[in-house]
Amino acid sequence: MKRIVLAGNSIxxxxxxxxxxxxxxxxxxxxxxxxxxxxxxxxxxxxLKTLAPETLSVAALSRIGRDENGAFIRRELExxxxxxxxxxxxxxxxxxxxxxxxxxxxxxTFFCAAGANAAFCEEDVPVGSLRxxxxxxxxxxxxxxxxxxxxxxxxxAAKLLSAVQAQGIRTSIDVVSAEGRRFAETVxxxxxxCDYVVINEIEAGRIAGIPLREGHALRTENLRAACExxxxxxxxxxxxxxxxxxxxxxxxxxxxxVVPSLDLPPSYIAGSxxxxxxxxxxxxxxxxxxxxxxxxxxxxxxAAACCLHAPDAVSGAKNYAETMALEARxxxxxxxxxxxxx
Numbered sequence: 001m002k003r004i005v006l007a008g009n010s011i012x013x014x015x016x017x018x019x020x021x022x023x024x025x026x027x028x029x030x031x032x033x034x035x036x037x038x039x040x041x042x043x044x045x046x047x048l049k050t051l052a053p054e055t056l057s058v059a060a061l062s063r064i065g066r067d068e069n070g071a072f073i074r075r076e077l078e079x080x081x082x083x084x085x086x087x088x089x090x091x092x093x094x095x096x097x098x099x100x101x102x103x104x105x106x107x108x109t110f111f112c113a114a115g116a117n118a119a120f121c122e123e124d125v126p127v128g129s130l131r132x133x134x135x136x137x138x139x140x141x142x143x144x145x146x147x148x149x150x151x152x153x154x155x156x157a158a159k160l161l162s163a164v165q166a167q168g169i170r171t172s173i174d175v176v177s178a179e180g181r182r183f184a185e186t187v188x189x190x191x192x193x194c195d196y197v198v199i200n201e202i203e204a205g206r207i208a209g210i211p212l213r214e215g216h217a218l219r220t221e222n223l224r225a226a227c228e229x230x231x232x233x234x235x236x237x238x239x240x241x242x243x244x245x246x247x248x249x250x251x252x253x254x255x256x257x258v259v260p261s262l263d264l265p266p267s268y269i270a271g272s273x274x275x276x277x278x279x280x281x282x283x284x285x286x287x288x289x290x291x292x293x294x295x296x297x298x299x300x301x302x303a304a305a306c307c308l309h310a311p312d313a314v315s316g317a318k319n320y321a322e323t324m325a326l327e328a329r330x331x332x333x334x335x336x337x338x339x340x341x342x
Contacts, residue, residue, distance in 0.1 A: 002288045003057040003132040006041045009117050009139050010062035012069040012097040013038030036312030037076045040138030043277035043313045045082045050317035059083035063116040069095035090116040106272040118144040127163045134288050135164045139176035147186050154189025161193035172196040175203050183207050192234035198280045201243040223248050224256050242279045249293040259297035260333040262305045274313025279304040302326045
């Protein structure tokens, strides 16, 4: 059985449905509220375990508060057979939560209270006893203690990842789409100690300094260059980028693979919270099991599509066979500018 350890953010998402964002100082009504788990650790962990309940062992390392939100996260993980023994209760800080303001088209904006996630640090990771095939850390830029600078490694997160790699464990990261100019200084040091990175096009563009969006249009001609930039920054094996239109990956041999997303009708989509985490879960499954990039991207896009069919981040998750069955139900989008991509 393969074992994956997920470390970092555990959040309670309070998904609030609104018709439109109000102008500053104005009011809008909240039509519906749906609570659920959020953050890298619960979202990615639950989707991973649901994909392969018999062949994957999934464990969570995170900080929560001694409060009802923390108890809720623990219950949700244990209910889905994710090892929650690594959840550490912070005596002083509350469990992190996000208000997820969601428009009718699925577009979301997050208002996050860092809470106990801000204190998650190297001491919360028992490096010498991880005993896993893959260690995934997320989200950089939202882990205050690990985002701090380190004189030798660049950041505390980079130091942690280096220690995990020294145990012979493969490492992976993802980041959060935060505002500001901290992408390069916070993420680049960590890339030197990563085997894999799975991020969206906004994050990849900011880290690489290569524009991947112009307005609403995807700059497909720049995707390979962004992947190559992240590989040169230190990623040892695979860089994967996901966006609504497609997923792409560049491996250590220089093979660049692109798989368009499933063409889903608007009526299918109930929400988009956690779709990136579900995509990440599909890629982590692929990395752990040594499957090729195309198979990994196909699975990841189907896992994201399952997530889109539910209002919260995890209740749409399905096992491997049910997830891949979406390929028979929905066609894939036409390849955008295929000649430029490849």
